[in-house]
Amino acid sequence: MMKNDRREFIRKAGMGLLAGMGAASGLLTGGGFERTTSAAWAAVPGEEGLRWGMLFDTRRCPEGCTLCIESCHHTHNVPDIASLEGKIEWMHKENGRELLGSLCASTAAVPALCNHCAEPSCARACPTGSIFRRTDGIVAIDYHRCVGCRSCMQSCPYGEVSFNWSDPRAALKNPTVEYPTRQRGVVEKCNFCSDRLVRGKKPSCVEACPEGAISFGNLNDPSSEIRRLLESSETLQRKPELGTRPSVFYII
Amino acid sequence: MRKRHILFIGLLAALLMALLFSFHAGTEGEAPASQAAQAAAVDSSSCVYPKEYMHTHHMQVLEDWKNTAAHEGPDAVHETADGRKLQKNLSTCLACHGSNRYFCFSCHAYANAQPNCWNCHISPLETP
Amino acid sequence: MIEQALKGRRNYRIWSLALLVVAAGGVYASALQSADGFVHTGMGNNAIWGLYHAQLPFLASIAAASLAILVPGTLQKHSFLASLAPLAAFLGATASAMSLFFIAADLGMQRRILTLLLNPSPGAPASWQVPLLLLFLALTLTVGWAQVGAMRKGVKPPVWIRSAVMVAIPAGIALPVISAFTLAVVPGSELWTSALLAPRLMASGVAAGAGIMLLMAVTAEQLAGFKAGEETLERLAAVGAWAGLVFLALTGLDAATAMLGNMTADTAALALLYGNSPFAVVSWFALFSGTLSTGLLLVPSLRRSFIAAASLGSLLALSVWLQSGLTLILAGQLKDASAAAGYAPAVPELLLTAGIWAGAVLLMTVLLKITASAQLEREGL
Numbered sequence: 001m002m003k004n005d006r007r008e009f010i011r012k013a014g015m016g017l018l019a020g021m022g023a024a025s026g027l028l029t030g031g032g033f034e035r036t037t038s039a040a041w042a043a044v045p046g047e048e049g050l051r052w053g054m055l056f057d058t059r060r061c062p063e064g065c066t067l068c069i070e071s072c073h074h075t076h077n078v079p080d081i082a083s084l085e086g087k088i089e090w091m092h093k094e095n096g097r098e099l100l101g102s103l104c105a106s107t108a109a110v111p112a113l114c115n116h117c118a119e120p121s122c123a124r125a126c127p128t129g130s131i132f133r134r135t136d137g138i139v140a141i142d143y144h145r146c147v148g149c150r151s152c153m154q155s156c157p158y159g160e161v162s163f164n165w166s167d168p169r170a171a172l173k174n175p176t177v178e179y180p181t182r183q184r185g186v187v188e189k190c191n192f193c194s195d196r197l198v199r200g201k202k203p204s205c206v207e208a209c210p211e212g213a214i215s216f217g218n219l220n221d222p223s224s225e226i227r228r229l230l231e232s233s234e235t236l237q238r239k240p241e242l243g244t245r246p247s248v249f250y251i252i
Numbered sequence: 253m254r255k256r257h258i259l260f261i262g263l264l265a266a267l268l269m270a271l272l273f274s275f276h277a278g279t280e281g282e283a284p285a286s287q288a289a290q291a292a293a294v295d296s297s298s299c300v301y302p303k304e305y306m307h308t309h310h311m312q313v314l315e316d317w318k319n320t321a322a323h324e325g326p327d328a329v330h331e332t333a334d335g336r337k338l339q340k341n342l343s344t345c346l347a348c349h350g351s352n353r354y355f356c357f358s359c360h361a362y363a364n365a366q367p368n369c370w371n372c373h374i375s376p377l378e379t380p
Numbered sequence: 381m382i383e384q385a386l387k388g389r390r391n392y393r394i395w396s397l398a399l400l401v402v403a404a405g406g407v408y409a410s411a412l413q414s415a416d417g418f419v420h421t422g423m424g425n426n427a428i429w430g431l432y433h434a435q436l437p438f439l440a441s442i443a444a445a446s447l448a449i450l451v452p453g454t455l456q457k458h459s460f461l462a463s464l465a466p467l468a469a470f471l472g473a474t475a476s477a478m479s480l481f482f483i484a485a486d487l488g489m490q491r492r493i494l495t496l497l498l499n500p501s502p503g504a505p506a507s508w509q510v511p512l513l514l515l516f517l518a519l520t521l522t523v524g525w526a527q528v529g530a531m532r533k534g535v536k537p538p539v540w541i542r543s544a545v546m547v548a549i550p551a552g553i554a555l556p557v558i559s560a561f562t563l564a565v566v567p568g569s570e571l572w573t574s575a576l577l578a579p580r581l582m583a584s585g586v587a588a589g590a591g592i593m594l595l596m597a598v599t600a601e602q603l604a605g606f607k608a609g610e611e612t613l614e615r616l617a618a619v620g621a622w623a624g625l626v627f628l629a630l631t632g633l634d635a636a637t638a639m640l641g642n643m644t645a646d647t648a649a650l651a652l653l654y655g656n657s658p659f660a661v662v663s664w665f666a667l668f669s670g671t672l673s674t675g676l677l678l679v680p681s682l683r684r685s686f687i688a689a690a691s692l693g694s695l696l697a698l699s700v701w702l703q704s705g706l707t708l709i710l711a712g713q714l715k716d717a718s719a720a721a722g723y724a725p726a727v728p729e730l731l732l733t734a735g736i737w738a739g740a741v742l743l744m745t746v747l748l749k750i751t752a753s754a755q756l757e758r759e760g761l
């Protein structure tokens with residue numbers, strides 16, 4: 001009898017442990033955003049708190065327009081480096097098929113930026129905690145701490161981290177005074193405009209888009225505009241199969 | 253002897269599991285994000301600390317902001333003794349002191365201090 | 381003890397001087413790099429890591445491999461490896477010191493290097509690297525030094541050595557594991573996310589470590605009169621051969637699984653490694669030389685010839701350096717074939733890499749000489 005009890009205890013403890021481990025690794029608590037069909041939304045329990053997200057309606061995004069990119073790069077003093085080997089980008093436009101995979105019917109260029117992943121592999125690679133996920137879901141870089149090991153750049157599966165191979169100031173013609181530049185030897189990427197959010201403004205790219213193609217809001221708030229759009233449309237994410245849980249979505 | 257082996261294996265398993273958990277990169281900070289920070293201003297009519305304190309300790313204040321602000325993210329707010337809330341950001345300082353272009357430099361030149369703030373932050377001297 | 385580093389015959393002085401010159405070249409290149417950043421390297425957006433980082437998995441595995449000799453050599457009574465134990469300790473110390481130098485060389489913000497110790501983020505395997513390397517360096521250096529000291533005085537090594545080795549075991553085994561984990565956090569890089577990477581690094585380290593130790597012991601035997609013993613060297617060669625076999629088997633298993641399972645991403649990575657990248661020649665050479673040297677080391681008569689064993693051991697070490705270091709990193713980081721053309725190391729980068737290696741060989745030479753003369757002194761008593 002005694003023996004059976006113990007066995008039962010061990011079995012339960014083991015199951016509890018497994019469940020705990022699954023939860024900790026995000027296996028069992030799948031967040032809802034990866035289910036990109038509207039039917040799946042209802043079945044998924046919501047998450048608490050703030051998680052900023054972005055949605056591109058690429059149907060409204062005209063070929064050849066780069067206003068969002070220009071606005072972002074100007075606001076954040078992103079240097080304009082021509083060489084492919086040294087290029088720095090917070091936002092860029094790429095072939096939709098290459099970006100979003102075969103589900104994307106169109107090969108027209110669509111905008112891309114850091115996905116502010118809920119499970120960011122860049123953060124798991126950083127030896128100093130200089131790239132990390134904030135409580136509002138923004139994946140930020142501490143430029144005061146980054147040692148320039150480029151592990152994050154290597155481990156971002158979307159190639160959204162850039163490194164300052166040379167002095168960025170040399171490649172800045174008309175800097176924005178309110179926002180700092182970076183220096184040679186650190187990485188940089190889109191900050192989801194945390195500098196503007198804190199002043200109650202929308203991201204620079206969102207404001208710059210004349211077509212209203214970019215929505216920005218709290219993914220965890222069922223009444224937000226972005227959630228309404230997500231629930232009413234078919235959307236895609238970049239490489240969802242990697243389990244990084246991107247916070248940037250696309251309507252094709 | 254057998255028992256000891258089992259104990260050892262158990263300990264090893266526990267250690268491995270602890271390691272597994274430690275490799276789970278989570279979110280920095282536990283509290284859900286507050287929107288409070290959005291209310292924090294960048295400018296103010298008077299300094300974050302008394303003038304005399306800032307004369308001798310502005311480097312410590314700035315060093316502290318520098319080390320903590322990015323990681324506190326939306327909650328990087330400095331509360332002054334009289335209850336004002338200000339963003340931990342160099343632009344909070346420059347909102348007032350930027351109006352005198354030489355505010356930082358005249359002293360630093362005299363004291364031969366070479367802070368590296370301006371490696372990245374755009375100094376008032378560089379603005380037209 | 382230390383004065384032995386400065387005395388020596390003409391050949392020893394020429395050799396040391398040559399190494400010093402190469403190391404000085406490294407110092408020059410390092411100064412150049414501190415002044416101007418990575419513009420003097422071939423690295424860029426298509427080759428995020430270059431020669432510097434490519435040394436790390438190899439060196440971590442060598443450091444760990446020193447335990448394979450050090451542990452039986454110090455903890456077991458009457459081990460046939462006892463005479464090699466100080467050599468193994470010094471090899472571990474040198475490999476960890478080199479790792480630290482290469483990590484430092486690869487930082488964009490070198491003056492923030494202490495951040496690696498002050499702000500670790502435990503969730504990131506890369507955070508564990510530097511603290512572990514420092515610990516392992518300190519342990520192996522002390523153990524080796526104490527052993528040589530005891531050898532010179534003709535007394536038994538102090539007892540605390542055993543505890544130091546006990547602490548070094550988990551630290552040393554963790555080194556290649558952590559090294560593999562720092563690569564495993566990169567999703568979609570199939571050469572790195574294999575679960576076999578850590579065991580493969582360990583096996584390859586033991587193979588290469590045995591190869592390097594063979595070379596060291598035989599050189600010390602020929603030039604400085606160090607005596608390791610015939611049987612010891614033969615067993616060392618056997619250790620290298622078997623470890624090489626395990627390494628090759630694990631590599632083969634990895635590739636076979638990818639191909640039988642038709643795992644497209646994995647086979648694409650293998651195609652980059654062995655097919656359509658500039659590294660293919662190196663990969664095939666490494667595989668071929670590894671197989672050849674392992675195979676020949678399995679032949680007992682060849683193992684018994686010092687010269688043959690030492691040269692086969694060196695070939696094995698070279699092959700492992702290419703596979704667990706260079707091509708693992710340089711081909712592993714490629715996203716597609718078009719990015720492959722990107723990387724060619726620049727001259728200052730080569731100088732700095734060669735400089736660190738020369739410094740390490742110099743350190744090893746000095747330590748070897750001190751060990752050999754300590755042994756001679758005891759025999760002279």
Ligand code: SF4
Nearest residue numbers: 114115117120122156
């Ligand atoms: S897109 Fe890349 S850089 Fe951005 S959070 Fe995800 S993994 Fe990190």
Ligand code: SF4
Nearest residue numbers: 126146147149150152
């Ligand atoms: S480059 Fe900077 S942010 Fe990226 S992993 Fe290294 S220390 Fe972290």
Ligand code: SF4
Nearest residue numbers: 072190191192193205
């Ligand atoms: S959110 Fe802000 S930082 Fe990110 S791409 Fe848009 S404008 Fe640039």
